[in-house]
Amino acid sequence: MNFNEYPDREMMMIDLANIIAGELGESLRTGDRASLCVPGGTTPGPIFDALNEVALDWDRVDVLLNDERWVPEDHERSNTRLLRQRLLINKAAAAKYVPLYAPTETPEESMEALAAGIEPSLPLSVCLLGMGADMHTASLFPGADRLEEALSPDAPILLPMRAPGAPEPRITLSARVLKDSTNLHIVITGAEKREALEKARSLEPMDAPVASVLDRAQIHWTE
Numbered sequence: 001m002n003f004n005e006y007p008d009r010e011m012m013m014i015d016l017a018n019i020i021a022g023e024l025g026e027s028l029r030t031g032d033r034a035s036l037c038v039p040g041g042t043t044p045g046p047i048f049d050a051l052n053e054v055a056l057d058w059d060r061v062d063v064l065l066n067d068e069r070w071v072p073e074d075h076e077r078s079n080t081r082l083l084r085q086r087l088l089i090n091k092a093a094a095a096k097y098v099p100l101y102a103p104t105e106t107p108e109e110s111m112e113a114l115a116a117g118i119e120p121s122l123p124l125s126v127c128l129l130g131m132g133a134d135m136h137t138a139s140l141f142p143g144a145d146r147l148e149e150a151l152s153p154d155a156p157i158l159l160p161m162r163a164p165g166a167p168e169p170r171i172t173l174s175a176r177v178l179k180d181s182t183n184l185h186i187v188i189t190g191a192e193k194r195e196a197l198e199k200a201r202s203l204e205p206m207d208a209p210v211a212s213v214l215d216r217a218q219i220h221w222t223e
């Protein structure tokens with residue numbers, strides 16, 4: 001496991017924004033387009049704040065989420081809302097946003113169309129993941145209804161997911177799509193998550209879904 005520890009949150013978020021920008025720049029040097037896949041939740045906001053100011057050919061970058069909560073875009077729990085407020089602004093406003101949400105009642109109704117929209121952005125050039133203290137990443141939750149399918153090597157791109165730990169239905173990229181990213185990072189903060197990550201190393205992905213990507217990921221941690 002590639003583990004990077006930082007002296008404080010501010011430094012970690014700025015460093016990570018620079019690392020991500022460098023990797024996107026490298027992908028744009030060798031290809032026509034690059035893709036950046038990011039988590040929602042409460043951790044990544046400051047990374048987005050730094051990243052949206054970076055000079056990059058953003059008009060050649062696809063931006064998408066690891067996972068989305070099935071709520072309207074103006075809902076306070078919408079990850080899309082977070083992206084529109086903090087990442088897809090300033091210089092990064094030129095990026096192409098690839099949605100993981102559509103206004104249908106259930107994720108199942110939109111799954112096929114959303115997956116078709118994502119396919120051209122694969123493999124992901126840069127994927128940043130978060131992690132919960134229950135060892136979930138993206139919406140790959142322990143005990144989730146379609147976890148086994150989402151972890152399988154021939155999983156579809158996208159799956160609906162319902163889990164005891166998630167208050168609303170979710171939609172998530174599958175583990176194989178996350179793992180196939182050219183550059184893969186996990187950002188976590190605090191002692192509880194560090195402990196959970198250590199524990200995940202000796203567990204199976206069905207019990208600790210983040211374990212499915214650990215051998216490919218660089219971990220970034222601070223208190």
Ligand SMILES: O=C(O)[C@H](O)[C@@H](O)[C@H](O)[C@H](O)COP(=O)(O)O
Nearest residue numbers: 039040041042043130131137138
């Ligand atoms: O929609 C989401 O909730 C995420 O994409 C999810 O996988 C998140 O990264 C972790 O739950 C960590 O969340 P926090 O950063 O809020 O702890």
